[in-house]
Amino acid sequence: MDPVTAVAAAGVALVVKGALESAGQEAGRSGWAGGARLVERIRTRFRGHSDAEDALERVAGAPDDESARQTLERQLAAHMLLDSAFEAEMRRLVDEAVAAQGRGGAQISAALIKNAQVFNGKVEVRGDWTTS
Template structure:
């Protein structure tokens, strides 16, 4: 996948994630608050481009619609190829989102629940996701 397509795909994924969180009333609890900013930035960027506006609206209405996601991704990549400053801006947004995602998932093994760990066995219960 070429770099522009990768950034477009990541941006579309962030828009879809933001739409899902908003629909589930979780936007206030999200670890990264840039989803709403990204959505508003894309709305401003697409203003006047009726096909792009409709594609963005389609993803916000149905963020799990694979066809809508792919269509928005293609239109977003086209905008990025025409405007390198816009492409750089989206790269920064994607990098910021990735940093926020990994920041919240790091665990310091030195202190867990105020107990010092000396390379002994640590048991974890509950939901635990590692990517």
């Protein structure tokens, strides 16, 4: 996965996370502050581009819609490729949002990361562990 696509995928995962948390009334959690800035920056960048705006609204309204997420990812990647300053800002905002989420302890949400590359630190498992 190329770097722009990876950042776009992570950005979409954060948009989905925000939509799910808003629906669950968890948007006030400290980890979401960086994600909220990311969503607002995407919304500002997409303003005036109806296809991109529609893609963002579809994901906000139906975060479980895989087709909507893929469309948003393509729109976000396209805008990042067209504007290197926007790409750099997306990288920074994604990094900040991910770092803020990590402050509460390690956690992985497979529903959000799906095909994205995930880099994490050392993992230790203790006790009985059964896999199937």
